[in-house]
Amino acid sequence: MRPASVLVTGGGFQGLGLIKAIRAVAEVRVLVADCHAENVGRYFADAFFPAPPLKEKQELLDFLLDLCERESVSAVFASTEHELELLAHHREAFAARGATAYVSDMPLLELAGDKLLFYRWLLNEGLPCLPIYTTPLDTDAAFPLIGKPRRGWGGRNLHILADRKAFFTLSIDQNEFVWQPCLGKFDEYSVDFSIDVAGTISPLAFRRRIRSMDGFAILCEPGAPRYVRETAQAVLEHMVPLGARGPMNLQILRIGDDCWVSDFNSRAGTSMPLSLAAGINPIVFLLTGKAGEVRKGDGSPTPGARARTLRYLEECFIPDLQLDEVRGIVFELDDTLLDQKSWMMGKLEQIWYKDKEREKTILPGRTEFLSIALQIIEEGNRGHLFDALCLQLDLDDATRLRLIETYLHVLPEDRPLYSDVMATLYQLCRLGYRIGVLTDNPPDLQRQKLEACGLLPLIDALVLTGELGTQKPDPKVFEECARLLDLPPGQLVMVGNNLFRDMQGSRNAGYRHAFHIQRAGASFNFNLDLMRRTGNAMPACTSISNLNELLWHLTGVEP
Structure with a gap:
């Protein structure tokens, strides 16, 4: 049986979370396409394909469409914002080749690509957003101010001004920055989610950032208070009519009972693995309709709980085994x-169901029967499973032989x-x-x-x-x-x-x-x-x- 193929465009560090999320779907073949032959993603994919650079848009488009057709790709994800526009403009061409490009429509991509436009949209929609200033010289600017690149990413190239005088010491293009009040002590929440092609919003994965570095969350606390959750839900519901589709990330600031939307990514967040660690997978939601189990039904932390999600680097050595002659x-x-144990337990479960079909059942309840059998298997007595099982259940030899005969012929419900x-x-x-x-x-x-x-x-x-x-x-x-x-x-x-x-x-x-x-x-x-x-x-x-x-x-x- 040919496994389904999913394509990730971009093999850099930002795509690793996507690959890890896709891996949670059984029997899916992960493909990575990147213009750089030496990239991290290729080592975690099932196949790597060298692609033209993004600046050669037509060549890259032709390459991706041909790849989708040749490899029977069913879904395409962009690992960075650089590929989103190309996918959005040609979504129908990918669909004609059987591939769903999980990307939002251009109106939403334009908002995500410009913080000034995004903040104005929030304010126009009546959604919580801090005041914005196009220049610190605005008469109503409330200092201290924080200046963010309109098209910036993460916590990079930020400027904090204590007063107007500090602005004149900067050598920046003021048209490329948006200014807001600089908050003191606050909590920052990140929300990972997906929206499918029908506009259905996945379960939301909330986390409070405890430590981060250059925009990458390192240590977080899963969950969020009610007002943060309600704010996120309201923003997403306003985004759906704009054509919001695919995996995305929203960031919210909070002081006490007040909160404000601070940023929006129209692609999978680079820190999405922290949501995966907490048991919520926005990519699985898109591919299967299931996102995993939310730890607590409303996404809020249990009072007094100290749950944490931690992200760290892991090193790997890949030796040169020189296996070119292997055939x-x-x-x-x-x-x-x-999985041999799962195979055995699947057969034993079918034995129990077969016994329940008999006029006179001899086996105990399902949980008791399977628990005894599993303990025997786990303790290493697999070769004498039915001897040990019948001894514990006080079953005679004729029953033992019948159970063995049934075991030989039944099949597990699932293939393990x-x-x-x-x-x-x-x-x-x-x-x-x-x-x-x-x-x-x-x-x-x-x-x-x-x-x-x-x-x-x-x-x-x-x-x-x-x-x-x-x-x-x-x-x-x-x-x-x-x-x-x-x-x-x-x-x-x-x-x-x-x-x-x-x-x-x-x-x-x-x-x-x-x-x-x-x-x-x-x-x-x-x-x-x-x-x-x-x-x-x-x-x-x-x-x-x-x-x-x-x-x-x-x-x-x-x-």
């Missing part, structure tokens, strides 16, 4: 592509693939790699998983070790996978979760490299330090946190 990738199935699987496999296939799956456990059950989860069409070779009478790390099973892929072991890499079976086994069989992935909540949690203490030779492998990181090292098969 195929072999994957383990369980806890690499498929990890969210990065389909997009990554699809992209690796697009890049020309041959895909293999090499897995232990009973062959019938493993084949059932592959069929139920729709993975077979993406696989070029399948080795079920049980059919060979052995299992990993026997080199024979790795060699058999290489044979079926029609590739020498030296042109293959292994991706798995088991250091002993997958990593050492593949390297002993001559595979070029191995990638170790440790899924959260998986059955095994390997300790590399303990492995080193044993004196065991560490296999040459690279640890990855998600399958998308494979694309850092596997960039395509050359003809």
